[in-house]
Amino acid sequence: MTNDRAEALRAMSDEAFRAELRGWLAATYPDAWRQDDLRPFRRLRGADWLAWVGMLNDAGWRCPAWPQAYGGLELTFRKQVIYQEEMERARTARLIDTGEVQLGPTLMIHGTEAQKAHYLPAIRRGEQVWCQGYSEPGAGSDLASLTTSAEQVGDVFRVRGQKIWTTHADEATHIFALVRTSREPRKQAGITFLLMEMSTPGITVRPIRNLAGEAEFCEVFFDDVETPVANALGPVGEGWTVAKALLGYERVWIGSPALARRALALSRQLLAARGGDAGLADRYAELAAELHDVGALYRQTCDAVAAAGEPGPEVSILKIVASELLQRITEFNVELAGEAAGLTGESRIGQVRTDIAWQYYMARPTTIFAGSNEVQKNILARAMLGLPTG
Ligand SMILES: Cc1cc2nc3c(=O)[nH]c(=O)nc-3n(C[C@H](O)[C@H](O)[C@H](O)COP(=O)(O)OP(=O)(O)OC[C@H]3O[C@@H](n4cnc5c(N)ncnc54)[C@H](O)[C@@H]3O)c2cc1C
Structure with missing residues (x-):
């Protein structure tokens, strides 16, 4: 990617940037790779992953947070949020991004010149996973x-x-x-x-x-x-000090309500397929209101991070509420699916084609990975409430 391309994206207004990325995704992203309703959190892997990374590189959309000196776009945090939102909107598949999001920034801080020269370009090009x-x-x-x-x-x-x-x-x-x-x-x-x-x-x-x-x-x-x-x-x-540098902006992205939004869209379809039931409709409305709150908290946290220049300990709140809401919605979907929830694999509920058990199971680990929710609560207790460490 040329620095000219990164400069051009940086110079755009946020709205123009959003329109540019949205247009490119609409014209370019293959339908076959889009997250479907059946198994929406599935990742792109193998040759497909490499091909997608190649497309991002060729079109100058790779590594939005990396400095230009390392071939990144060096976008403002606000534009990084827009980048995430547009990827989610276009239902692009989840990526294996450990090299880009976790190791790359750590290498930039702690790596020798030789390590940076050896690893960073290969991570950007997708040659190293x-x-x-x-x-x-x-x-x-x-x-x-x-x-x-x-x-x-x-x-x-x-x-x-x-x-x-x-x-x-x-x-x-x-x-x-x-x-x-x-x-x-x-x-x-x-x-x-x-x-x-x-x-x-x-x-x-x-x-x-x-x-x-x-x-x-x-x-x-x-x-x-x-x-x-x-x-x-x-x-x-x-290494302990080096590892701590990894805790960066990815803590914000895992708090995105995108997965919960997709799960609730399925609740709506299942509710319609079952026909009227006021009790279930009430519970759907409660979850929809919670999703609205989590979305508002996500936007507010992104604004706070953009203003402060780095994420603070309060981003742990996002991880907790977004993952717990996702689990509650997938539990609700199991209930809505009735006996079909007992089936593994693809099933049809009315006109709705889905895999309820898959979605329910895949939501379970979200409260465990990237630091379990209990551990996030400990962080909040210490850093925000000033409680003693036990
Ligand atoms: C989908 C997924 C992907 C993962 N990917 C990776 C990866 O790529 N690389 C990697 O290294 N690891 C990875 N992990 C591991 C993950 O980091 C650990 O599972 C997590 O840190 C919890 O550790 P544990 O499983 O040993 O559970 P434990 O630490 O044994 O915890 C068991 C339970 O006790 C609670 N608990 C533990 N300590 C405390 C405490 N001090 N206060 C309150 N409650 C506590 C926990 O919240 C949890 O409920 C992944 C996990 C999952 C589920």
């Missing part, structure tokens, strides 16, 4: 308890241990992982942020199928995996 190796069987919310070790032998680390719930590790070419390089009295110390190629001998990936039948995440095993010491991102032993 990254996954995040943090969680372990014994370390999730309490991440600093992680035990995957990396012993330094000459100029390599020898990595041993296991990660779990690693989203799309089976498609990733690379993994960034938190590993323990020394034992210190404070468990957050002695952790190193390590970049590894998935093709390195000793790495084994085992996909985990979730209740909805999707293989969204994996177990990743490290059996004496040798990685150059030069692949540490940031200082050895200070």
Whole structure:
């Protein structure tokens, strides 16, 4: 992408920018990749993913938040919000964006010049697909308890241990992982942020199928995996500080009410298919009012982030309310579907073609990933209410 293109997008008014992106998506985005009503949260993967990233790059729409120096659009936060809204409006598929959204900005802060030159262009072009190796069987919310070790032998680390719930590790070419390089009295110390190629001998990936039948995440095993010491991102032993830089704007996007809106659109169709029922219509109205509130909170939070220049701890509220509302709506849809909710796979309820169980199951993890809702409440209690840490 040329800097001229990024400059032109930056110079546009917000309205002109929205119209430009909307027009391009309408003319270009293939129908076959659009999220359908059947399984609306499905991601684009494999060759389709690569083709879409290629289209975004060729047309100058890739990496809206990245600085121009790294080939991004360097959009204002307001324009990034519009970008998200238009993608959601056009029902573009969810992407595997761990490299772009999580690792890229961290590399920009903590990477050496050589690391930035090696990784950033490849992430932008879609040649490298990254996954995040943090969680372990014994370390999730309490991440600093992680035990995957990396012993330094000459100029390599020898990595041993296991990660779990690693989203799309089976498609990733690379993994960034938190590993323990020394034992210190404070468990957050002695952790190193390590970049590894998935093709390195000793790495084994085992996909985990979730209740909805999707293989969204994996177990990743490290059996004496040798990685150059030069692949540490940031200082050895200070990976905890490096990892904290990852908590950026993506906390805002996961609070978007888009999925809840799609789920409620299905409630409306199911309600119509069942015929009049005042009790159910009342509950639909309650959920619609809640969705309106979450939408208002999302817009208000986006405005606050745009004004402050960075997200504050209050974005945790969005994650909690958006994910809990999505779950309540999918539960309501199960009730509306009646006996059809017991079927797995595609079913028809009147004229409505859907997969109720899939949507119900896929809404379950939203209160767990990216920091469980209980952990988000702890953050709010400490940072916003000033309550003591327990
Ligand atoms: C769909 C999905 C994708 C994921 N993708 C990735 C990924 O790509 N990479 C990765 O590294 N991880 C990933 N994870 C893992 C995720 O980060 C963890 O599941 C999450 O951090 C919770 O950890 P845990 O599963 O070990 O549960 P635990 O930490 O054992 O928590 C169990 C329960 O206890 C509660 N709890 C724990 N501690 C506290 C506390 N201090 N106060 C109050 N309640 C508490 C939790 O809220 C939860 O309800 C993914 C998870 C899911 C569901």
